[in-house]
Amino acid sequence: MKKIISIIILGALSFCGVCFAGENAPMAVKAQKEETLPFWESYGDELLNGYIQEALENNLSIKIAGARIKESEAILGTINAQRLPQLSINPSVYPYRTISRWSGNFGSGNLLYFPLLLNWELDIFGKISDRVQASKMGVKISKEDLNIAKLAVSSEIAASYFNIVLDDKLIKNYEEIVSNLNETLRLKKQLYEGGIIPYDNLYTSEYELVNQKNQLNSLLRQREILLHQFAVLRGVSPDEGSNIQRVSVDKLDFPFGVNAEISSDLIFKRPDVIQAEYGIKKAAFDVKAAKKAFLPSINLNEMVGFESLKAGRLFNWDSNVYQLGGGLLLDLYTGGYKMAYLKYNKELAVEKLHQYNNVLLNAVCETENSLSSYKADYNSYSEFKDMIEKSGHYYKVANIRYTNGTGNRIDELAARRQFLVNENSMYLARISALVDTINIYKALGGSIN
Template sequence: MKLNIFSLLCASLLTGCTLAPDYQRPPVDTLNYNQLNTENVSQKSAVDLSWQSVFKEPRLQQLIGLALENNKDLRLATLNVAAAKAQYGIQRSYMLPSVDATISGTRQRGENDTGGVSTTSEHGVGLGTSAFEIDLFGYARSMSEAAFYRYLATEQGQKSAELVLISAVADAYHAQLLAQEQLLLAQQTLADWEHSLLLARQLRAAEQSSGLDVAQAEGQVASAEADLQARLRVLALSNNALQLLIGKTLPEGLSKQSVLETQPLQVMPANLTSELILNRPDVVQAELNLKAANADIGAARAAFFPRISLTASTGYSSSEVKNLFDSDSRVWSFAPQINIPIFNAGKLKSELRLAEIRKSGAVISYEQTIQTAFKDVADGLSGLETFGLQIMAQKRAVSSASKRAELSLLRYRAGVDGRLELLDAQRQLYAERQVLIDLRGAELANYVALYKALGGSFLNKAETGVH
């Protein structure tokens, strides 16, 4: 009998169909979010929106670029992708036979059958495969599919990590601008109240006011000084957070712009579809993990069936090197093996049950991820509708409080109103300005959150015409 080594390669084609359940995307109750159009839209309608197109501030772009280069969490995510890819390569290799070449030579001296001493030699070359499993029931195929889906899932995990990092840097940068603006307001307020204290002392010296007015002004200045220190601390903390994200010392000149004058972000389109959410990296990752769990069930089912493995070799063996490749020196071996599970104390059933439970958990995780995504997008869209109007109203409130403070100061100098009226007007002005700054910071944070919620994508309305 002669064995053709290429017949082993043909045997690899005898793999059977996988026993994994037919995958179907589970239906998800997306709840009722009126801001979203839940009609089905082709995935071609979702296009990537680069962070450079959304975050146009040059300083912010510089920081995001540094973070993408140096952030440790993103580096770990990249390594996880490489590890998953290597694991998939290992698992996929089990579907094909491994062929090894051997070259051997032995020479030994010993006692022969007649009692004398003789020296013998043996030389050989050959090709062979060891324990190649014919995947009739799809065990190796299912394991390979599971590894492949997990590899793709880690790629989406990396994209998600990058999206989170970009959003975190944008939030931290805006928080720094917000802290800088709050510090500036605190400094201006302290200067105004120090001026009021000076005025109170002058009026007291002229016997036009009481010591109570001076005490109130002194307390007002002390409160402003305490608030100034708090604002300095917040600014330092925001700088530290931003520096940690970019992984290196902050470049100079990053805190000179007012948060109230920050360039607006790319306006998100008003007409969004649910298809966008299915393209979010975390949603895609959750579905890929679900597909991997589905493939694991196929491997667990295949384990109940017989496993057939082949060990074979072919080559030449001769005591003389010159005769090594003669036809009479040809040798071969062929050793098929069938392993049939008979008794394993319920191990295979438990493994199948475990795979099914893990798939059920993956379904729940997928559903939860989608519902969270819908909620995130709906929250962001609600902010788009309300923050602009709220800021316009707050600007009117600041203008009104400013006029009141100016008039109160004039009336106090003229002796018409007392110190309490001026103090209340100044405090109101400070509070209204603080609210305006906080609202602008919240509006920027809402833009960033919506960009993150959309997974870095938006609806190309020119392609779809969906309203």
């Protein structure tokens, strides 16, 4: 009879464990590949597209954010596992010594104990479920961290690329300006030595030459720094990633017009806004879990095993023992810990709400600032573009005069320098406007649609 009862109990335990695991087993939360919207494709530069894809795969900040997702999923697994029965085995040996009350003789031996223990905290009040939900929100927060990192890296890659392209053009123009001034200075020295021009005219050109050389050196240094940063963003060593292919500044185009209609609702697609929203939800579950900590814990305890004084008879069915029971645990006094913990979670929920509102306000501010900057820089670019046409015409006239003998070489060189200076200003405004479009995409979460 004991043998039959033991088999029934073991079978019931196995069945309960299987059913519970089937319904409430920890779900394998797979990190879905969250990709930011490919705003960079709107610039129509295949080289830029390739560099951003390379950065999304190799950038270390993105890899760190990806590792944190796996960390949060592992924490979720540890909490979810608490919903399942806990099985353990505890083989024990208890030495004993006795004395006979009749003969006074001593006796000794060992009590052998081989139990299978089951402990199952029944989540009747949903205490563990709320912690699981809070942990799931933590996983989503980690995923938005990854999206934030991707958006930041892709924006920095695009901005650095545009500035490198700009420096290429500026350096080329400044090299021509320096060469132009060297020739101008050579001609003025001849005029000065001939007594045709005063020294202050010669000195002005010498001073301008020094300034332009310093500006050229600054641009060369700036381009090297940008190339090093560009390599690090792509996960490449700075000394290996300096030689990159890039287009000319004339081939870069604006992805949308300055008067494009942009909905303010797009800020709700920003990963930091979504993350702040998940933060509020997580805080709400944490408050619920803190409230339910005042409720009792109900445990189901079961033991099935063998007990014998002799090792040879340990696994006989006559030696089997079993025990089934339940327990209720209610903390009567914890020194105010639970009340303080509840207060902490409530204040944390209020903080998360303020944080969400703050993120929204900053998102609106960043969007408005980016739009205003884009309009201002684009207008500057348009004005410089009109000026370039006039400056080009002025240089053409000076060149014709010099060719026909009605003008001099120094005036032609001065007209060419003025054209190059105006062209530099135009390209500076153009790239500034392009970087503003990147900031608009970033402020709206990667899309304006």
